[in-house]
Amino acid sequence: xxxxxxxxxxxxxxxxxxxxxxxxxxxxxxxxxxxxxxxxxxxxxxxxxxxxxxxxxxxxxxxxxxxxxxxxxxxxxxxxxxxxxxxxxxxxxxxxxxxxxxxxxxxxxxxxxxxxxxxxxxxxxxxxxxxxxxxxxxxxxxxxxxxxxxxxxxxxxxxxxxxxxxxxxxxxxxxxxxxxxxxxxxxxxxxxxxxxxxxxxxxxxxxxxxxxxxxxxxxxxxxxxxxxxxxxxxxxxxxxxxxx
Amino acid sequence: xxxxxxxxxxxxxxxxxxxxxxxxxxxxxxxxxxxxxxxxxxxxxxxxxxxxxxxxxxxxxxxxxxxxxxxxxxxxxxxxxxxxxxxxxxxxxxxxxxxxxxxxxxxxxxxxxxxxxxxxxxxxxxxxxxxxxxxxxxxxxxxxxxxxxxxxxxxxxxxxxxxxxxxxxxxxxxxxxxxxxxxxxxxxxxxxxxxxxxxxxxxxxxxxxxxxxxxxxxxxxxxxxxxxxxxxxxxxxxxxxxxx
Numbered sequence: 040x041x042x043x044x045x046x047x048x049x050x051x052x053x054x055x056x057x058x059x060x061x062x063x064x065x066x067x068x069x070x071x072x073x074x075x076x077x078x079x080x081x082x083x084x085x086x087x088x089x090x091x092x093x094x095x096x097x098x099x100x101x102x103x104x105x106x107x108x109x110x111x112x113x114x115x116x117x118x119x120x121x122x123x124x125x126x127x128x129x130x131x132x133x134x135x136x137x138x139x140x141x142x143x144x145x146x147x148x149x150x151x152x153x154x155x156x157x158x159x160x161x162x163x164x165x166x167x168x169x170x171x172x173x174x175x176x177x178x179x180x181x182x183x184x185x186x187x188x189x190x191x192x193x194x195x196x197x198x199x200x201x202x203x204x205x206x207x208x209x210x211x212x213x214x215x216x217x218x219x220x221x222x223x224x225x226x227x228x229x230x231x232x233x234x235x236x237x238x239x240x241x242x243x244x245x246x247x248x249x250x251x252x253x254x255x256x257x258x259x260x261x262x263x264x265x266x267x268x269x270x271x272x273x274x275x276x277x278x279x280x281x282x283x
Numbered sequence: 284x285x286x287x288x289x290x291x292x293x294x295x296x297x298x299x300x301x302x303x304x305x306x307x308x309x310x311x312x313x314x315x316x317x318x319x320x321x322x323x324x325x326x327x328x329x330x331x332x333x334x335x336x337x338x339x340x341x342x343x344x345x346x347x348x349x350x351x352x353x354x355x356x357x358x359x360x361x362x363x364x365x366x367x368x369x370x371x372x373x374x375x376x377x378x379x380x381x382x383x384x385x386x387x388x389x390x391x392x393x394x395x396x397x398x399x400x401x402x403x404x405x406x407x408x409x410x411x412x413x414x415x416x417x418x419x420x421x422x423x424x425x426x427x428x429x430x431x432x433x434x435x436x437x438x439x440x441x442x443x444x445x446x447x448x449x450x451x452x453x454x455x456x457x458x459x460x461x462x463x464x465x466x467x468x469x470x471x472x473x474x475x476x477x478x479x480x481x482x483x484x485x486x487x488x489x490x491x492x493x494x495x496x497x498x499x500x501x502x503x504x505x506x507x508x509x510x511x512x513x514x515x516x517x518x519x520x521x522x523x524x525x526x527x
Contacts, residue, residue, distance in 0.1 A: 192436030196465040200510050201517050209526045221440040237526055246527055257523050264520050266444050272512035273445050273461060279501050282453045282481055283490055
């Protein structure tokens with residue numbers, strides 16, 4: 040499995056993905072699930088992926104070669120805006136399904152893919168999308184300022200409670216790492232290292248891209264700190280006085 | 284869906300179940316998912332259920348009528364120990380599958396059931412089991428002193444971090460309510476009220492059985508308190524100093 044989370048904030052975007060892929064529990068590898076396209080001064084786009092690795096890599100390869108959208112061949116470096124970018128990713132997913140869907144079905148392999156696409160292209164504000172296996176997509180809004188793909192349940196409670204559109208980027212980094220930590224702790228199929236991307240709105244350049252390994256000092260602070268903070272918070276909650 | 288959680292502690296058992304059943308999102312009802320058998324001075328058993336309501340009710344009805352195990356008809360009031368009780372529940376599940384499995388398959392309804400069985404019968408210590416749809420089962424131990432059925436992921440991180448075999452019953456109550464709250468908050472198919480059972484080891488009588496509704500004062504403390512405790516804990520974590 041995989042866990043990827045994206046925050047859509049007033050100040051920009053915070054994206055985090057784990058790197059574990061597994062074909063069974065005895066075949067585990069590290070793959071980066073975050074692909075970035077940057078044209079400084081003009082656009083930054085990042086695509087995060089969950090699901091079957093062969094399918095997600097096929098989608099990314101097609102996107103790099105160019106995908107036809109309404110008769111015109113585009114890449115993420117040429118689409119005019121983020122809506123077209125999401126359509127392009129969706130079309131790439133549909134193209135892979137058209138090419139491989141039948142063969143996968145014959146082997147009883149599910150066409151399992153979900154993607155997150157975030158970024159900004161000059162002329163509009165940053166946007167964040169979740170693209171489904173059918174190639175259709177939804178977009179994060181200020182009401183629901185985060186999206187998740189993959190193994191999303193363990194890390195959702197903290198996001199539900201603490202993320203708002205006005206969360207600062209630096210706090211967003213803290214939150215996605217806490218959310219990832221809950222997932223890492225409870226599910227073996229999500230694993231370190233993790234890839235982080237921070238994008239400050241209207242900067243049109245990657246603000247920060249960083250891989251955090253097990254040895255990373257801040258990640259350790261989060262991992263140990265959050266566990267003891269949770270235990271402390273639970274200890275400080277009042278006890279029920281009606282338990283005999 | 285459903286969320287049920289059981290703690291297996293040195294001092295006894297703490298069991299909690301929600302009450303929401305749904306057939307689609309527009310058909311929601313309240314059903315108690317916790318059934319209790321008590322023979323004061325001799326035994327207390329509680330069964331918690333998740334899955335298809337018709338199947339879980341069929342299992343409980345069969346258990347009340349009596350189920351044949353190795354040629355002898357038993358109920359949960361007559362089995363000699365908890366291992367036999369778990370076998371009896373597993374046999375009831377298999378009997379329902381034998382009776383209804385084919386008809387369910389014809390309607391493409393999955394044979395979806397999982398059960399938790401906890402309690403104590405005089406002569407041995409309290410025990411806690413999780414019974415699968417195949418009728419086989421696992422048992423909680425001091426190493427892993429909790430079991431969950433149904434929508435278990437949202438409420439797992441706090442249990443992974445805070446429950447140990449030496450947790451006091453009163454703290455166990457706090458923990459299962461926090462775990463339930465995370466689930467309620469993040470998943471609509473799990474709903475209030477919740478049913479709580481506390482069993483103190485070697486008491487051979489239900490220590491506490493209580494339904495907590497939305498109006499319950501302590502449940503409110505947990506729900507509001509845990510949300511703000513989580514937010515507070517996140518705010519108190521150090522910020523990364525490397526985010527530009």
